[in-house]
Amino acid sequence: MAMQPATAGRKARWALLDIVVVVYALVPVLWIASLSLKTKDTVADGNFVPREWTLQNYRDIFATTEFIRPLFNSIGIALIATFIAVVLGMMAAYAIARLDFPGKKLLVGVSLLIAMFPQISLVTPLFNIERELGLFDTWPGLILPYITFALPLAIYTLSSFFREIPWELEKAAKMDGATPAQAFRRVIAPLAAPGVFTTAILVFILCWNDFLFAISLTSTEASRTVPAALSFFTGTSQFDDPTGTISAAAVVITIPIILFVLFFQRRIVAGLTSGAVKG
Amino acid sequence: MAEIVLDKVTKRYPDGARAVSEMNIEIADGEFIILVGPSGCGKSTALNMIAGLEDISGGELRIDGERANEKSPKDRDIAMVFQSYALYPHMSVRENMAFPLRLAKVDGATVDEKVEEAARILDLTQHLDRRPANLSGGQRQRVAMGRAIVRSPKAFLMDEPLSNLDAKLRGQMRTSVSKLQKQLGTTTVYVTHDQTEAMTLGDRVVVLRGGHVQQIGSPQFLYDQPANLFVAGFIGSPSMNFVPAALEDGSLKSPLGTVPLTDRVRSLVEAAGGPREVIAGIRPEHFEDVSLVDDKHRESGATFRSTVDVLESMGAEKYAYFSLEEQAAVNEELAELAADAGSADVPGSGSTIVTRLDAASAAAEGGALEVWFDPDRLQLFDPKSGRNLTFDG
Ligand SMILES: Nc1ncnc2c1ncn2[C@@H]1O[C@H](COP(=O)(O)OP(=O)(O)O)[C@@H](O)[C@H]1O
Ligand SMILES: [Mg+2]
Numbered sequence: 114m115a116m117q118p119a120t121a122g123r124k125a126r127w128a129l130l131d132i133v134v135v136v137y138a139l140v141p142v143l144w145i146a147s148l149s150l151k152t153k154d155t156v157a158d159g160n161f162v163p164r165e166w167t168l169q170n171y172r173d174i175f176a177t178t179e180f181i182r183p184l185f186n187s188i189g190i191a192l193i194a195t196f197i198a199v200v201l202g203m204m205a206a207y208a209i210a211r212l213d214f215p216g217k218k219l220l221v222g223v224s225l226l227i228a229m230f231p232q233i234s235l236v237t238p239l240f241n242i243e244r245e246l247g248l249f250d251t252w253p254g255l256i257l258p259y260i261t262f263a264l265p266l267a268i269y270t271l272s273s274f275f276r277e278i279p280w281e282l283e284k285a286a287k288m289d290g291a292t293p294a295q296a297f298r299r300v301i302a303p304l305a306a307p308g309v310f311t312t313a314i315l316v317f318i319l320c321w322n323d324f325l326f327a328i329s330l331t332s333t334e335a336s337r338t339v340p341a342a343l344s345f346f347t348g349t350s351q352f353d354d355p356t357g358t359i360s361a362a363a364v365v366i367t368i369p370i371i372l373f374v375l376f377f378q379r380r381i382v383a384g385l386t387s388g389a390v391k392g
Numbered sequence: 393m394a395e396i397v398l399d400k401v402t403k404r405y406p407d408g409a410r411a412v413s414e415m416n417i418e419i420a421d422g423e424f425i426i427l428v429g430p431s432g433c434g435k436s437t438a439l440n441m442i443a444g445l446e447d448i449s450g451g452e453l454r455i456d457g458e459r460a461n462e463k464s465p466k467d468r469d470i471a472m473v474f475q476s477y478a479l480y481p482h483m484s485v486r487e488n489m490a491f492p493l494r495l496a497k498v499d500g501a502t503v504d505e506k507v508e509e510a511a512r513i514l515d516l517t518q519h520l521d522r523r524p525a526n527l528s529g530g531q532r533q534r535v536a537m538g539r540a541i542v543r544s545p546k547a548f549l550m551d552e553p554l555s556n557l558d559a560k561l562r563g564q565m566r567t568s569v570s571k572l573q574k575q576l577g578t579t580t581v582y583v584t585h586d587q588t589e590a591m592t593l594g595d596r597v598v599v600l601r602g603g604h605v606q607q608i609g610s611p612q613f614l615y616d617q618p619a620n621l622f623v624a625g626f627i628g629s630p631s632m633n634f635v636p637a638a639l640e641d642g643s644l645k646s647p648l649g650t651v652p653l654t655d656r657v658r659s660l661v662e663a664a665g666g667p668r669e670v671i672a673g674i675r676p677e678h679f680e681d682v683s684l685v686d687d688k689h690r691e692s693g694a695t696f697r698s699t700v701d702v703l704e705s706m707g708a709e710k711y712a713y714f715s716l717e718e719q720a721a722v723n724e725e726l727a728e729l730a731a732d733a734g735s736a737d738v739p740g741s742g743s744t745i746v747t748r749l750d751a752a753s754a755a756a757e758g759g760a761l762e763v764w765f766d767p768d769r770l771q772l773f774d775p776k777s778g779r780n781l782t783f784d785g
Contacts, residue, residue, distance in 0.1 A: 279476065279478065282478050285480075286480075287445065287464075288465050288549075289471075289495055290465075290466040290496055291466065291495050292466065299491075
């Protein structure tokens with residue numbers, strides 16, 4: 114076939130391009146991983162592959178509450194914020210995808226506005242407000258702004274997923290004798306699930322990675338999350354270089370995200386809705 | 393089994409659009425009734441009101457003599473087949489068909505038995521464990537039918553169930569839908585925009601236009617005695633020919649020549665008391681090549697002579713198209729029909745006469761042909777109201 118060499122050539126080109134992109138994206142991550150596995154003396158030697166391997170850095174960070182407590186805060190705050198943002202986002206997205214109501218465009222516009230708002234300009238007012246209200250350095254003090262900034266993302270992703278659901282299925286379920294609740298639980302929910310899980314992942318990552326609010330709205334380990342805590346890492350003495358432990362902590366905090374994605378990925382089955390309608 | 397009555401049922405959408413106006417239909421138990429009309433005429437809206445998927449803004453819907461306006465779909469015990477089939481993509485064919493039974497809390501053994509039975513009727517037995525995504529269009533359509541029949545509902549509602557199939561399959565499915573309905577004897581309301589389906593399937597046909605019922609009757613009656621221009625133009629394929637005409641001293645002057653009216657037609661027109669300027673309609677099959685008409689008929693009929701524009705030979709018959717120099721008949725209903733058929737955009741199609749001739753006709757494209765027609769077959773319409781002045785119902 115005349116097309117065969119051309120396709121093979123194209124495949125090779127794409128493969129090369131993919132490798133370049135993956136390497137480009139992964140080199141910093143691997144470097145951090147490599148730093149976290151180096152001993153104190155070889156940390157600055159500039160080698161990509163450690164000369165001397167050690168797990169000491171990991172032992173160190175798990176030996177102090179300096180890391181464990183923020184890790185606990187991070188997980189708790191990100192999960193709660195994700196849960197609330199996704200639930201609220203589902204309601205809003207349902208309304209946007211399904212209903213015609215006055216002010217729909219305005220709602221979408223305002224949520225876009227929030228997404229575009231420079232967060233840095235909110236830090237000082239939020240700091241003052243939260244101190245007045247006693248929210249400063251508490252979990253709700255971080256959860257609230259996270260929900261605010263996660264909502265536009267949640268609404269956007271969810272409403273684009275919801276628009277894809279063939280809503281005629283809801284009618285079909287009603288005709289088959291389902292109550293509205295049964296129609297939702299047995300037909301709509303299974304079809305909406307991939308969108309909800311995808312959104313949950315994105316929102317979780319957004320909250321998990323935040324540094325700005327975490328550093329400005331916390332002052333103690335009561336609510337400090339890992340990205341903020343990392344900046345307070347010191348070595349055993351003031352002159353000790355914390356590069357190794359910071360790297361180890363950085364590696365550790367990417368693990369929940371990877372787990373989160375892997376756990377939900379099985380549920381994100383693409384093309385689940387195909388075959389519902391004519392096709 | 394149910395008798396369904398629509399008593400002045402009206403639907404106004406929240407945006408003010410009146411989709412269905414004072415619709416009166418009485419559907420007898422076991423009847424197969426067709427709602428037909430161009431797209432946007434309110435067929436789906438009417439069906440959804442019977443189903444309970446749309447609120448009824450005015451009038452009353454009675455199922456088995458009981459007011460059903462406020463009943464939820466699940467309490468009406470009516471099954472529906474959707475145009476898009478609306479199969480549940482996350483369930484297998486078996487689960488799709490079992491779904492209504494499971495919701496009704498039927499016990500497992502009975503569910504299996506009924507699903508197998510429906511699958512056997514619809515020839516789906518070997519596909520029971522597949523997902524809808526892996527089925528062909530025709531198979532999906534049958535699953536949708538299966539889901540409707542498993543629970544033996546009071547009535548079936550079908551909204552253009554065959555319109556997503558290709559022409560050949562549509563023809564086959566039409567036959568099997570008809571057989572299935574006869575076999576089950578369940579009251580069925582079937583919506584379509586295809587007049588062929590309407591003519592071939594239903595016991596009775598309801599023609600709709602802009603949310604108003606135009607005429608209700610058996611397919612043959614609608615064909616022979618259309619109540620107005622709209623029904624006349626909608627029912628029949630190729631559709632009826634329309635030409636502007638004038639009534640003068642007992643004869644009809646039209647681009648087809650001046651033809652004396654027959655006694656039957658004259659008395660009907662006089663009784664109807666229409667205007668002098670009318671629209672004359674005649675169906676393609678009421679024309680014939682004059683050389684194939686025996687003398688006796690030739691005497692009583694009228695003829696016109698024109699050049700054959702296009703000749704389509706179908707084997708069993710020939711379609712000869714003539715174009716007339718005169719203006720096409722102008723009427724709002726005809727314009728709507730043309731727009732629906734998409735022919736409004738085809739230049740010159742308005743003043744074409746279509747004739748169906750015997751295959752033995754020697755007609756040739758570009759050649760002149762003398763064409764005979766029976767003036768008793770003429771139908772005359774009031775151009776303003778569209779009313780059939782020769783209606784004999
Ligand atoms: N949800 C709706 N809101 C407002 N108008 C509607 C809605 N659904 C249908 N219509 C209007 O009602 C009329 C009839 O629609 P429909 O019953 O779907 O027609 P058909 O099924 O005969 O094609 C159309 O003019 C359509 O624009
Ligand atoms: Mg419709």
